[in-house]
Each structure stands twice: as C-alpha cells, then as structure tokens.
Amino acid sequence: MSRNVQHGSFHPDDLVVVKETGREVVLASGGPVMLLETIEGESGLCSWCGDVTVERHVFPLACLRYLSRIGPEHFPELRA
Secondary structure (H helix, E strand, C coil): CCCEECCCCCCHHHEEECCCCCCEEEECCCEECEEEEEEECCEEEEEEECCCCEEEEEEEHHHEEEECCCCCCCCHHHCC
16 A cells, blocks of 8 residues: 655655665655655655555656655644
C-alpha cells in the first residue's frame, strides 16, 4: 500500500531540498512517498510501492523534497 501526500497538505517550510540518498522523498507537488535510491547529476532514481508492484522513475532533483516532519501526527493521510 502506497502512502501519498496531497499537494497543499503540508506547509512549504516542511519541505527541504534533497541532497543525499536513502531518504523518503515526495514530489514538491505531492504524490507517493518514495525512496531516493541514487543520484546521478541533477536527477534521482526513486522507488515506491504501487498497487501491485514496486514502481521506479527518474525525477529531476529540483522536483524532489524530503519532509522534515513526515509522521501521521502531521499528515492524516499517512495514518494506518
């Protein structure tokens, strides 16, 4: 089951530019919580659990952010 963060459901100050791999990230516009696997140049390979399979895609780093507060107490849609 994927976790999603909806656009506008977080404060812009909670988004931090991604600089290292191994972090859970989200697109600046919202979407599934993804794992940043690798960084090559200005792009990052991300993976996330889709409905049936693990999905992977390369995104520009400028579009990726990690949430400094990514807990269910801040984002109701992440509650199990």
